[in-house]
Amino acid sequence: MKHMGRSLMFALVFVLAITSLHGVVLGAKKYVVKFAHGSEITEPTHEAALLMAERVAERTNGQVEIQVFPSNQLGSERDIFEACKLNAIQMIFESPGSIGVFQPEVEIFNGPFLWKDWEETKRVMRGPFGQELYAKVLQNHGLRVLDPNWYWGWRHLTTRNTPVRVPEDVKGLKVRSPNIPIFMETLKAMGASPTPVDFGEVYTALQQGLVDGQENPIPTIWAKRFFEVQKYVVLTGHMLQSNHILINDRFFQSMPKEFQAILQEEVLAAGEYMSTLQQQEEEELIAKIEAQGVTIIRDVDRETFRKITEGVYEKFEDNWGRGLYQKLRQAILDAQE
Numbered sequence: 254m255k256h257m258g259r260s261l262m263f264a265l266v267f268v269l270a271i272t273s274l275h276g277v278v279l280g281a282k283k284y285v286v287k288f289a290h291g292s293e294i295t296e297p298t299h300e301a302a303l304l305m306a307e308r309v310a311e312r313t314n315g316q317v318e319i320q321v322f323p324s325n326q327l328g329s330e331r332d333i334f335e336a337c338k339l340n341a342i343q344m345i346f347e348s349p350g351s352i353g354v355f356q357p358e359v360e361i362f363n364g365p366f367l368w369k370d371w372e373e374t375k376r377v378m379r380g381p382f383g384q385e386l387y388a389k390v391l392q393n394h395g396l397r398v399l400d401p402n403w404y405w406g407w408r409h410l411t412t413r414n415t416p417v418r419v420p421e422d423v424k425g426l427k428v429r430s431p432n433i434p435i436f437m438e439t440l441k442a443m444g445a446s447p448t449p450v451d452f453g454e455v456y457t458a459l460q461q462g463l464v465d466g467q468e469n470p471i472p473t474i475w476a477k478r479f480f481e482v483q484k485y486v487v488l489t490g491h492m493l494q495s496n497h498i499l500i501n502d503r504f505f506q507s508m509p510k511e512f513q514a515i516l517q518e519e520v521l522a523a524g525e526y527m528s529t530l531q532q533q534e535e536e537e538l539i540a541k542i543e544a545q546g547v548t549i550i551r552d553v554d555r556e557t558f559r560k561i562t563e564g565v566y567e568k569f570e571d572n573w574g575r576g577l578y579q580k581l582r583q584a585i586l587d588a589q590e
Contacts, residue, residue: 282316283316283317283318284313284316284318284512285318285320285343286317286319286320286504286516287320287322287327287342288302288319288342288344288345288346289322289326289328289336289337289342289344289345289346290322290323290345291323291324291330292323292476293323293324295476296472296473296476297472297531298323298346298403298496298531299321299323300530301403301524301526301527301530302319302321302323302346303321304523305520305522305523306319308523309515312515312519313512313515316512317508317512317516319344322342329451329452330345330347330348330351331351333345334347334351334355334394334396337396337500338501340503340504342501343500344500345498345499346403347499348431348433348494348497349361349363349494350363350431350435350436351433352497353433353434353435354433355393355394356389357572357573358386358574359386359390360433360573361566361569361573361577361578362378362383362401362495363433363435363436363494364439364492364566365439365443365491365558365559365565366491366492366555366562367492367581367585368585369585369589370493371528373585373588373589374402374493374495375495376588377581377584378401378495379401380584380588381584382580382581383401390499391502395501395503396499396501396502397499397501398497399517399521400497400498400520401495401498402524402528403495403496403498403523403524403527403528404495404496404531404532405470405495405531406471406472406473406493406494406532406535407490407492407494407535408468408469408470408489408490408491408492408493408494409468409469409470409471409486409487409490410423410428410466410468410486411468411469411474411479411480411485411486411487412465412466412483412484413459413462413465413466413483414484414485415465415485416548417485417489417550417553418487418552418554419557420443420444420558422444423444423445424444424445425446426444426446426465427445427446427463427465428445428447428448428464428465428467428468429447429448429449429450429458429459429464429466429467429468430448430449431449434569435569437449438568438569439492439562439565442562442564442565443489443562444561445466448463448464450467455467455477456477456478456481456482459482460481467479468489468491470494470531471534471535471539471542472531472535475534475538475541480545480547481545483547484547485547485548485549485550486548486549487550488549488550488551489555491558491562498520498524500516566578
């Protein structure tokens with residue numbers, strides 16, 4: 254009996270030693286991260302999210318599991334922001350405009366004709382100006398911005414029947430807009446009549462003529478097949494959108510420091526991967542959309558569109574805090590040096 258007892262004990266110690274080498278120690282806590290985004294499973298966002306989940310699982314030996322929910326399965330951007338605050342969802346993919354519904358200052362990053370290029374955008378958002386705004390999101394909503402730079406792309410206008418080259422061409426057009434103030438005011442300044450439509454209903458609204466057009470990055474226009482019900486893609490490039498990854502901070506702080514570091518690193522790595530794919534698709538998909546019989550309008554008077562949208566920033570000063578736009582312009586100038 255004594256001999257059998259020693260044998261069992263040796264076996265147990267051996268099993269514990271082996272499993273600990275793989276990080277699956279008996280009783281080790283598992284952390285499940287529900288990650289919600291609105292992209293289709295064919296889009297770079299989802300591919301990057303799955304890669305991130307795989308890498309995090311490998312590096313934590315399965316103790317951190319990221320469950321990816323694409324295509325607005327868990328609700329709209331507004332819905333999942335609220336759910337993330339409650340820790341019903343742990344991690345989310347949000348536009349600056351959607352975050353701005355809850356923390357108005359962040360909305361400025363979706364301002365019209367703001368950015369020169371992607372590198373400038375990254376430097377400002379990851380720099381002191383961006384970090385100051387994200388500190389307010391953390392303080393007021395309990396959500397930590399893990400990465401503000403998952404490239405969503407230059408947003409362009411599409412129309413059902415109207416070729417657009419100058420602001421006069423936009424007048425009278427009902428253009429679908431997210432129900433976000435900065436988007437609606439930008440379209441209004443461009444001459445359109447902004448019409449809020451839920452993202453999941455845009456195709457039907459375009460098909461039935463409830464709206465005359467919409468605006469989104471090229472990969473979204475392709476993935477959502479808007480080109481099937483639109484005759485023109487107008488390369489206005491009126492916004493450069495950089496989407497953000499946020500996590501419930503209470504949940505994040507509950508994780509061991511080494512897991513926090515791994516998650517942070519893999520979010521950044523996946524963001525770089527997604528951004529590269531998204532930018533490649535922007536170029537490739539224009540040709541594919543054109544091959545479907547859609548007219549691509551490249552000779553857009555962007556400078557006139559830029560000038561007539563300058564007043565948009567003034568409309569938000571009371572909401573954002575006076576001087577924020579000037580402070581951002583200075584941050585952009587600093588980033589160019």
